[in-house]
Amino acid sequence: MKKVYKAHILFTKEKNRFEVFENGYVAVENGKVACVASTLSDISVQCPAFDINDAEVVDFGNKLLIPAMNDMHVHAPQVHNQGVAMDLELLPWLQNYTFPEESKYADADYAERMYRRFLHTQWLFGTMRSVVFGTVHTESTRILMKLYQEAGMGALVGKVAMNRNCPDALCEDVDAAVKGNEQLIAEFNQPDALVRPIITPRFVPSCTPELLKACGELAAKYQLPVQSHLSENMSEIAWVAELEPESKSYGDAYNRYGLFGQTPTIMAHCVWTKGEELELMKRNGVMVAHCPTSNFNLSSGMAPIRTLLDESVPIGLGSDISGGHDLNMFRILVYAIQVSKMHYQSDHNKAFLTLPEVFWIATKSAGSFFGKVGSFEPGYDFDALVIDDSVLYPDEYSLLHRLERFIYVGDDRQITHRFCRGQEIKEPV
Numbered sequence: 001m002k003k004v005y006k007a008h009i010l011f012t013k014e015k016n017r018f019e020v021f022e023n024g025y026v027a028v029e030n031g032k033v034a035c036v037a038s039t040l041s042d043i044s045v046q047c048p049a050f051d052i053n054d055a056e057v058v059d060f061g062n063k064l065l066i067p068a069m070n071d072m073h074v075h076a077p078q079v080h081n082q083g084v085a086m087d088l089e090l091l092p093w094l095q096n097y098t099f100p101e102e103s104k105y106a107d108a109d110y111a112e113r114m115y116r117r118f119l120h121t122q123w124l125f126g127t128m129r130s131v132v133f134g135t136v137h138t139e140s141t142r143i144l145m146k147l148y149q150e151a152g153m154g155a156l157v158g159k160v161a162m163n164r165n166c167p168d169a170l171c172e173d174v175d176a177a178v179k180g181n182e183q184l185i186a187e188f189n190q191p192d193a194l195v196r197p198i199i200t201p202r203f204v205p206s207c208t209p210e211l212l213k214a215c216g217e218l219a220a221k222y223q224l225p226v227q228s229h230l231s232e233n234m235s236e237i238a239w240v241a242e243l244e245p246e247s248k249s250y251g252d253a254y255n256r257y258g259l260f261g262q263t264p265t266i267m268a269h270c271v272w273t274k275g276e277e278l279e280l281m282k283r284n285g286v287m288v289a290h291c292p293t294s295n296f297n298l299s300s301g302m303a304p305i306r307t308l309l310d311e312s313v314p315i316g317l318g319s320d321i322s323g324g325h326d327l328n329m330f331r332i333l334v335y336a337i338q339v340s341k342m343h344y345q346s347d348h349n350k351a352f353l354t355l356p357e358v359f360w361i362a363t364k365s366a367g368s369f370f371g372k373v374g375s376f377e378p379g380y381d382f383d384a385l386v387i388d389d390s391v392l393y394p395d396e397y398s399l400l401h402r403l404e405r406f407i408y409v410g411d412d413r414q415i416t417h418r419f420c421r422g423q424e425i426k427e428p429v
Contacts, residue, residue: 007061154195205236305361
């Protein structure tokens with residue numbers, strides 16, 4: 001299946017600058033980018049194997065065509081609490097609001113209703129790939145994965161593992177946690193599938209050493225990725241030091257159980273990551289999911305993303321609802337820039353993040369966790385958004401300023417088409 005899309009094309013091949021093709025063309029075959037060119041005739045030169053005569057040409061006119069968004073850390077079952085209880089720090093927020101809400105997902109009907117709401121909102125804002133926490137409930141997590149499959153959106157979805165320091169309704173023994181994960185792995189762990197499982201110990205305080213060990217063994221046995229939380233809050237870090245006295249750092253506590261880069265790993269927050277923990281993260285290639293809204297709302301701090309970026313730590317962005325209040329990933333780009341500007345005020349040696357850098361983080365860097373995702377380079381999955389910014393006075397601005405204005409002041413009403421792996425994604429019901 002061959003398509004050629006014509007539009008104003010913008011993407012970040014490298015982190016410090018945009019590639020811009022005014023009235024350009026992107027050739028797509030079997031869901032993957034063949035090439036991007038300035039003219040139709042250039043497509044035949046740049047990718048001679050792509051027969052332009054067999055392709056349908058779709059002209060989006062004066063619209064912008066950009067890579068789709070990736071949400072690298074989000075708690076789907078917390079959608080009902082979005083924008084609620086923003087006056088609490090992490091640990092009391094978990095105990096008083098998050099855990100009671102997640103307990104409701106023992107009811108599969110409730111889970112389906114809420115997960116449909118969650119997916120629809122992600123679709124609205126153009127998030128085509130996600131790394132998602134479910135709950136401890138196997139059936140509810142299965143429902144979430146099926147909904148992603150039906151929608152055609154990509155996701156790594158985790159059945160959460162936890163067996164201490166949590167309500168009885170969310171406490172699951174090690175054998176049950178392994179059994180539930182293996183049921184989902186048997187059903188969903190298919191090569192190159194858009195929706196796959198990810199091993200998900202909630203965080204060290206909610207998992208005994210036995211459960212952490214079992215999670216590491218599952219990841220190794222099935223070669224599955226891992227997600228969790230790391231160094232989000234000072235009280236949490238102190239708690240981990242008490243629970244894991246043999247570990248050199250919070251990150252080392254995961255590493256000792258095979259949960260820190262032994263398979264592809266993403267850790268949310270990393271607000272206070274430094275020293276030995278940072279060095280271990282670099283050695284093991286662990287990705288950071290930067291969640292600025294959550295870090296603000298829960299008084300966790302400001303993650304030093306410029307430092308992590310300069311240290312070549314892989315980074316993506318996460319909405320982290322409902323610690324974060326916003327599922328619009330374009331807003332998360334803005335918040336990430338603003339956080340870095342606050343760091344700059346205290347250390348002028350650390351330049352704040354620029355728009356191309358943050359766009360690259362949100363697209364190509366984050367997308368690398370899924371494979372070749374997040375760019376319009378040859379061989380990349382065609383995950384894309386078409387932006388109609390006609391209400392934002394586009395004739396008065398350059399293409400780069402048009403994109404910047406959409407990111408800062410636009411909304412979902414300007415997103416007219418959404419693609420994931422070459423398929424146009426229609427509105428989920």
